[in-house]
């Protein structure tokens with residue numbers, strides 16, 4: 172993922188911080204930016220935004236977990252927000268990788284390296300649980316004392332790029348030899364940089380994570396580079412989904428549908444509901460490849476289905492169930508038919524990775540419960556629970572757990588829809 176946002180920060184004094192047992196050292200330069208000078212360039216950063224950051228931000232390099240034994244995985248991190256750092260647990264839990272990892276790394280014609288299933292993998296199975304090699308705030312502070320006087324856009328861009336590259340190189344230099352070697356083995360598909368370019372490798376492999384977002388920020392505020400996840404190639408119908416698991420500070424990969432032995436494991440790099448031509452332009456410009464997944468090779472019917480999914484994307488949630496329950500003018504099977512139609516589109520496109528997939532399963536469970544059909548409600552709730560990449564993280568999943576645990580009679584939805 173490209174670093175989209177750049178900010179200018181003061182670099183803190185050289186110091187060591189032992190608080191929370193997290194930080195190993197804070198590496199800084201000797202110099203400090205003339206902040207007034209930098210802020211004088213108005214297009215660089217809104218003053219109020221600068222104040223927000225200055226209140227709390229420093230540039231913090233640290234290894235997580237800080238108390239790692241020689242055998243455990245360590246992530247080299249760069250944080251620019253103390254609030255984010257405070258969200259990381261001081262005692263990081265162990266990772267929980269599958270005992271027999273169901274994948275192998277191999278060449279894949281026209282795609283470089285790829286991960287392939289070494290046995291049948293079930294929907295919801297955890298495929299990998301590893302700490303990233305590197306994790307970094309997208310808002311990388313850069314030290315360019317001379318930036319304030321630079322008015323030429325291209326020159327400014329070049330200087331910022333160089334500064335960002337230096338930050339990434341510092342992170343990679345801090346890695347243990349084994350992690351550094353793993354990082355340097357990753358692909359670099361940037362034609363303008365040598366294969367061993369730390370920056371080129373980063374920009375080819377970095378993925379955004381939302382789990383460290385604060386205050387409802389809509390875009391990822393942090394990216395990471397991973398030894399396993401970064402080997403997944405793109406598909407417009409991906410068969411895996413990722414989750415950054417904060418308690419163990421690890422990157423988890425789940426199967427979003429059943430995967431057969433020998434099939435390639437894939438993830439998504441693009442907006443999956445955009446038409447094929449838009450996806451093609453994005454993937455070619457950003458990653459330099461042409462996707463040959465079934466949805467891209469035969470886009471006509473697929474585009475129609477994806478446009479329908481996009482148009483009809485509505486809130487399949489408890490509110491919709493209540494609305495249907497209370498509206499006697501709607502037929503008894505109105506909600507169920509609607510959900511099944513949507514589910515059919517998702518399954519035809521193999522888009523189980525969309526959140527709507529779980530929401531539909533949950534809505535179907537609730538709809539049957541409100542009709543008083545506990546057995547069928549339980550079947551749909553069971554299917555929702557199988558979506559292990561999303562179910563445990565949904566705050567609105569408790570009623571499904573109650574249905575599965577036999578506590579459905581206490582739920583508001585129980586027999587809420589009087590059958591006509």
Ligand SMILES: C[S@@+](CC[C@H](N)C(=O)[O-])C[C@H]1O[C@@H](n2cnc3c(N)ncnc32)[C@H](O)[C@@H]1O
Pocket residue numbers: 281282283284285357358360375376401402403404405406458459460461462463
């Ligand atoms: C994050 S890496 C994925 C792993 C990479 N194939 C490797 O060798 O390590 C991203 C790069 O893989 C290649 N790639 C990913 N998905 C692809 C696809 N569907 N078709 C062709 N190349 C793909 C592109 O070169 C892309 O820039």
